[in-house]
Amino acid sequence: MLSLVELILVGLVLTNLVLLGTSRIGLCIRMVAFQGVGLALLPLLGLEALSPEPLVISGATALLKGWIFPLLLFRSLESAHVRAEVEPYVGYSNSLLFGVAALAVSVWLGGRVPVPGPGVPSLLTPVAFFTILVGLFVIVTRRKAVSQVVGYLVLENGIFAFGAVALRKAQLLVEMGILLDVFVAVFVMGIAIFRINREFDHIDADRLASLKE
Amino acid sequence: MSAAVDMNMLGGALLRMAAGLTLCPLLFGVINRVKALFAGRRGQPLLQTYYDLAKLLRKGAVYSGATSWAFGLGPAAGLACCLCALALAPLGGQPGLFSFEGDLFLFAGLYSLGRFLTATAALDTGSSFEGMGASREMQFAVPAELALILGFVALAQATGDYSLAGILGRLDLARWQACGPVLALTAAALFLVLLAETCRIPVDDPNTHLELTMVHEVMVLDHSGPDLAFIVYGQALKMWTLGAVLAGLVIPARGGEASSMLLGAVWGVAGIFGLAVVIGIVESSMARLRLLLVPRLLVGATALSGLALILLLR
Numbered sequence: 001m002l003s004l005v006e007l008i009l010v011g012l013v014l015t016n017l018v019l020l021g022t023s024r025i026g027l028c029i030r031m032v033a034f035q036g037v038g039l040a041l042l043p044l045l046g047l048e049a050l051s052p053e054p055l056v057i058s059g060a061t062a063l064l065k066g067w068i069f070p071l072l073l074f075r076s077l078e079s080a081h082v083r084a085e086v087e088p089y090v091g092y093s094n095s096l097l098f099g100v101a102a103l104a105v106s107v108w109l110g111g112r113v114p115v116p117g118p119g120v121p122s123l124l125t126p127v128a129f130f131t132i133l134v135g136l137f138v139i140v141t142r143r144k145a146v147s148q149v150v151g152y153l154v155l156e157n158g159i160f161a162f163g164a165v166a167l168r169k170a171q172l173l174v175e176m177g178i179l180l181d182v183f184v185a186v187f188v189m190g191i192a193i194f195r196i197n198r199e200f201d202h203i204d205a206d207r208l209a210s211l212k213e
Numbered sequence: 214m215s216a217a218v219d220m221n222m223l224g225g226a227l228l229r230m231a232a233g234l235t236l237c238p239l240l241f242g243v244i245n246r247v248k249a250l251f252a253g254r255r256g257q258p259l260l261q262t263y264y265d266l267a268k269l270l271r272k273g274a275v276y277s278g279a280t281s282w283a284f285g286l287g288p289a290a291g292l293a294c295c296l297c298a299l300a301l302a303p304l305g306g307q308p309g310l311f312s313f314e315g316d317l318f319l320f321a322g323l324y325s326l327g328r329f330l331t332a333t334a335a336l337d338t339g340s341s342f343e344g345m346g347a348s349r350e351m352q353f354a355v356p357a358e359l360a361l362i363l364g365f366v367a368l369a370q371a372t373g374d375y376s377l378a379g380i381l382g383r384l385d386l387a388r389w390q391a392c393g394p395v396l397a398l399t400a401a402a403l404f405l406v407l408l409a410e411t412c413r414i415p416v417d418d419p420n421t422h423l424e425l426t427m428v429h430e431v432m433v434l435d436h437s438g439p440d441l442a443f444i445v446y447g448q449a450l451k452m453w454t455l456g457a458v459l460a461g462l463v464i465p466a467r468g469g470e471a472s473s474m475l476l477g478a479v480w481g482v483a484g485i486f487g488l489a490v491v492i493g494i495v496e497s498s499m500a501r502l503r504l505l506l507v508p509r510l511l512v513g514a515t516a517l518s519g520l521a522l523i524l525l526l527r
Contacts, residue, residue: 003393010394010524017516021509093512100519107523123524 005045008038009127012161013103016134019154020095023085025146029073032153035131036065039160043175057175061160064179069153069186076190077146080197087143087204098137106130124161131158143204145193149186156182222308229304229478236482237453238262238446240489244413247493262449269442277435279339287334288436288443294327295450301377302454303461305481307474308378316376317365321358324410327447328354335432342424346431349504353416353428356511357409363518364399364406368462370525371395381461389465396462398521403459405514407488409507411452414496416507426501453485460484 015031015038022028040062043054088095103126110126135155139148156178163174242259249256258264276284300310301320332347369375371392372383389396409416412429421427433444464484502510 007394010398010520013520017513017520021513021516092509096509096512096516100516100523103520103523107526 005042005121006123008042009121009123011038012127012131016131016154017096017099019138020099020134021092023092025077025082025086025144028086028147028150029070032150032157033066033070035154035157036069037062039157040065042161060176060179064183072186072190073146073149076193079194082144082146086147088141089143090141095141099134102133102137103130106133128158128162131161145196149189152185153182225307225474226310229307230299230310232482233299233304233450233453233457237449238266240449240452240485243486243489244493244496247490248497251497262445266442266446270439272438274438274440277338280337283337284334287330288440290330291327292443292447294323295447295454298323299450299454302457303378303381304457305477305479306382306461307477308382312376312378314375317369320377321361321365325358331432338435343431343434346428349428350432353409353507353511356508356515357406360402360511360514360518361406363515363522364402367395367399367518367521367525370522377458381458384462385465392525395521395524398517400459400462402514402517403462405510407455407459409511410455411448413492415499415502415510418501456485456488457481460488
């Protein structure tokens with residue numbers, strides 16, 4: 001079981017690196033969806049006996065992150081006629097190098113944070129930190145509103161990864177709270193992207209900053 | 214007793230090296246056959262590279278009046294580097310002719326030296342076009358080398374040994390079960406390095422003769438006759454050697470006795486030809502990357518080996 005959890009965590013790291021290195025928004029959205037489905041499996045793997053609560057969490061997570069979010073994002077891409085490129089401020093190779101450095105930093109950090117309980121793989125904390133860092137990096141360095149939403153989802157995936165294995169009590173409450181929160185956020189951001197595009201013919205967040213009354 | 218065993222080992226190593234020397238041009242034939250199969254053609258004969266080499270060796274070389282001794286040195290010394298690397302490379306879990314602590318770095322260094330000599334020979338012609346090819350090759354070499362070294366360090370860390378033969382000798386099924394993700398990441402990184410080092414498709418197209426897309430082909434444009442044969446043969450040897458290392462990593466078929474020694478060698482050779490088939494499939498199923506994307510791919514390979522190392526060190 002533990003090795004399966006580790007496999008998912010390594011997959012999380014790899015998808016993060018793809019997110020940093022690819023130029024296609026569609027691929028980014030798919031990668032986040034993969035992450036979501038992989039993460040949805042995590043709470044199930046730590047169990048001894050099957051009980052309804054984790055099943056509900058996993059099902060809801062897989063449904064939301066693997067199906068509804070990509071659907072919403074692809075729809076807003078379509079309705080806003082966005083070009084398929086990410087258009088970053090920091091180049092792809094440099095982003096990848098940042099990824100490696102961030103991984104090293106999060107491993108160092110993860111070594112200093114005590115593991116939150118027995119049966120938790122030691123890889124979990126570094127990977128969660130790394131995912132959060134990558135999410136922040138994507139939000140900061142990508143020009144388009146859609147990629148920033150993707151960054152937000154990655155960030156949230158990092159938090160979820162931590163919660164999925166570490167939290168044992170009141171899991172349903174916390175996870176459902178986070179999920180609904182994210183759902184509303186993505187929903188609102190999708191609408192906002194559409195509106196922004198209709199007003200200004202682009203969703204370039206950089207150029208919005210120079211708006212004057 | 215021990216002298217007899219040593220002689221046995223030496224004989225085995227020489228045999229394995231001879232197999233590499235004779236079989237390596239066949240790799241190109243296998244790759245071409247696979248590509249022909251995908252394209253629905255009959256394809257050139259399997260032994261075409263041997264014919265080409267024989268033809269080139271019978272011809273004389275033409276040297277431009279603008280070149281110096283560095284131009285003539287490039288191909289010969291480049292081939293020498295590839296031969297040394299072959300002598301270091303284990304096949305099927307059995308050590309190569311030479312093996313010592315830290316020969317990983319010599320292995321990687323030999324390829325750097327070979328590349329340096331080829332690039333110098335290209336620059337020596339004084340053609341700006343060849344200079345462009347050399348510049349591209351060196352630009353790709355930086356991340357590829359980093360990926361190779363980091364991958365080797367990760368393997369050394371995973372097995373606790375610092376010689377190629379020791380590392381590949383200690384990789385068995387148990388090791389794969391213990392740290393499978395790490396080894397898989399390293400293998401993926403090494404595969405990308407192999408594609409870059411042997412100038413295969415996502416990085417460089419060996420068949421292209423369009424001025425703007427050539428990388429390695431540009432650098433060897435001015436070489437002719439035996440010099441060109443050395444370069445082609447060196448490329449084949451490089452593919453064989455790197456393939457042997459990668460096959461040793463991926464196929465954990467091991468054993469110490471004489472019978473399993475043969476079995477290991479057979480598995481190793483089978484692995485190398487399997488790799489050639491995979492390269493053929495890759496070449497038929499994708500176009501080469503835009504020039505700007507190649508460094509990104511190789512930085513990705515570096516990230517993979519770096520990730521493997523970090524996973525081990527945590």
